[in-house]
Amino acid sequence: MTTSRATRGGVWRVALTIAWRGMHTYVRRPDLFVPSLVFPLVFLAGFAGGLSALGSIPGFRFPSGYTAFQFVFILCQSAMFAGLFTGFTLAFDFEGGFARRLMIAAEDRRGIALGYALVALTRAAITLVLVTGVALATGMRITGDGVDLFGLYGLAALLVLVGYGWAAGVAFRFRSIQAGPLMQTPVFLLLFLAPVYVPLSLLKGWIHSVASVNPATAFLDAGRGLISGAHDHTLLAFACALGLVLLFGIWVLSGLRRAESSA
Amino acid sequence: MSAGTLAQIRALARRSMLQTLRQPFQLFPIIFFPAILLAVNASGLKAATRLPGFPTHSYVSFAIAVAFIQGGMFAMVNTGTNLAQDIESGFFNRLALTPLRRTSLLGGILVGVAALGVLEALVYLLLGLVAGAELKAGVGGALVVLALGSVTGIAFGALGCFAALRTGSGEAVQGLFPLFFVFIFLSSSNLPRNLLRTGWFHTVATWNPISYLVEGFRSLFIYGWDGTALWRGFAAATVLAAISLTAAVAALRTRLQRT
Numbered sequence: 001m002t003t004s005r006a007t008r009g010g011v012w013r014v015a016l017t018i019a020w021r022g023m024h025t026y027v028r029r030p031d032l033f034v035p036s037l038v039f040p041l042v043f044l045a046g047f048a049g050g051l052s053a054l055g056s057i058p059g060f061r062f063p064s065g066y067t068a069f070q071f072v073f074i075l076c077q078s079a080m081f082a083g084l085f086t087g088f089t090l091a092f093d094f095e096g097g098f099a100r101r102l103m104i105a106a107e108d109r110r111g112i113a114l115g116y117a118l119v120a121l122t123r124a125a126i127t128l129v130l131v132t133g134v135a136l137a138t139g140m141r142i143t144g145d146g147v148d149l150f151g152l153y154g155l156a157a158l159l160v161l162v163g164y165g166w167a168a169g170v171a172f173r174f175r176s177i178q179a180g181p182l183m184q185t186p187v188f189l190l191l192f193l194a195p196v197y198v199p200l201s202l203l204k205g206w207i208h209s210v211a212s213v214n215p216a217t218a219f220l221d222a223g224r225g226l227i228s229g230a231h232d233h234t235l236l237a238f239a240c241a242l243g244l245v246l247l248f249g250i251w252v253l254s255g256l257r258r259a260e261s262s263a
Numbered sequence: 264m265s266a267g268t269l270a271q272i273r274a275l276a277r278r279s280m281l282q283t284l285r286q287p288f289q290l291f292p293i294i295f296f297p298a299i300l301l302a303v304n305a306s307g308l309k310a311a312t313r314l315p316g317f318p319t320h321s322y323v324s325f326a327i328a329v330a331f332i333q334g335g336m337f338a339m340v341n342t343g344t345n346l347a348q349d350i351e352s353g354f355f356n357r358l359a360l361t362p363l364r365r366t367s368l369l370g371g372i373l374v375g376v377a378a379l380g381v382l383e384a385l386v387y388l389l390l391g392l393v394a395g396a397e398l399k400a401g402v403g404g405a406l407v408v409l410a411l412g413s414v415t416g417i418a419f420g421a422l423g424c425f426a427a428l429r430t431g432s433g434e435a436v437q438g439l440f441p442l443f444f445v446f447i448f449l450s451s452s453n454l455p456r457n458l459l460r461t462g463w464f465h466t467v468a469t470w471n472p473i474s475y476l477v478e479g480f481r482s483l484f485i486y487g488w489d490g491t492a493l494w495r496g497f498a499a500a501t502v503l504a505a506i507s508l509t510a511a512v513a514a515l516r517t518r519l520q521r522t
Contacts (some may be wrong), residue, residue, distance in 0.1 A: 034442075035440070038442060039444070042444065042449070043448065045449060045464070046448030047448075049461040049463070050453055050459060050461070050464050051453055052313075052460050052464075053311075053314055053458045055308065057310050057311070057313055058313065060310075154323075156496065181292055188296075189299065192299070192300070192303045192307075196307055197307045197310075197368075198307070198310050202310045203307065204309060204310075205306055205309075206306065207303065207306035229316065
């Protein structure tokens, strides 16, 4: 009992130390901080502003308007990319030798995985607050209620962990930033092979078939349902997200074991 | 230009090309990302062709132009990252101790980037044609696409060199990618300018040189020979190349002084 409590304490001590160091590095380096904030804003401007004409295509109906329709995509994307970029940081830390020293020093190495997950969640929180603020300032309409919004941001938090889980698992296995495209590509594909610009019903051909079985479609449908108050695939989206978090949790821990054995 | 300088440029151009061609991790995004974005956008945004005033019924023909610009952006990141790695590893410092000319160093890298730009443009052209894009300007138009692709490659490659020489960090160069990507998003890349209904966005896209670069490539696919779009496209690429080259030369001078 005492040992178990000590181990649990050790995991959190390591995790919180890494989280503090990760956030300290993040906010003190504009070359990391600025792009992670600018990127989602550019997507928001490019999609919500540049493609607003798509809202008048025959058959397009969304009660909260095209900005809110695109905002949900940006929210999901920012969440997953915050996790992904934290995986990049982990890979950079391995390349620089810091993570190897951390493996030697940490009293419980699971704390390393948990610590970077906390970094991902904090980074995402900063980004999502900014993106939401900008979207609201530019006239985004939210027709869902408070509970719906809580659900929307809860879903986003799970997506941060999905993105982080995938990227961290890769980072632990390859321990090099050279594996960056391997982290990025599947997440990128998952997101863009979903109904990004128009609803699923307006997609035609192969993209409709792919989007119909893509879990990201459930995330977007649920998010758009929550922001507009007209729920759509909410339970399915949460089930998919939780399933992926669990799956990638195992992927991260097995990657950590692999990194331990090679250290 | 002396034979010695030419030999130096040739050697560095070869090295610059091989650095990209021999690393699948670098080659993969150059080919894969623009291709997948084209596939996704061409399908996902096909509904846009139903908007009154859209210039073609084929969104692939409309969207293929963006692939050339994205290719240039990836070339920028790869060139910048490779140069930054040379700086980080000390190779650049050792190179600076040799009698190598400053013009040869940048020239070599950029000749390599230009050659890669032609190769990339050829790949995107073939991918587009396979995907169903129609090149209204014919074979002559294909040659113009390659030429514009090459100038675009030089412009973005020089920007990558500038970022690498200024920061000396590969991580920082990679982090700058989203900032440069801004210009693609805030342009007429996804819809023609007459269909950009958000006022501020229309203004930004009109002032954004990337819009003219995209429209230059695009005109060859959907209109044939459109002199106005072409001269604007080449002018945008040339001015961008001139500015980024000037910035890169200045950054090189500063870096060499520090070395």
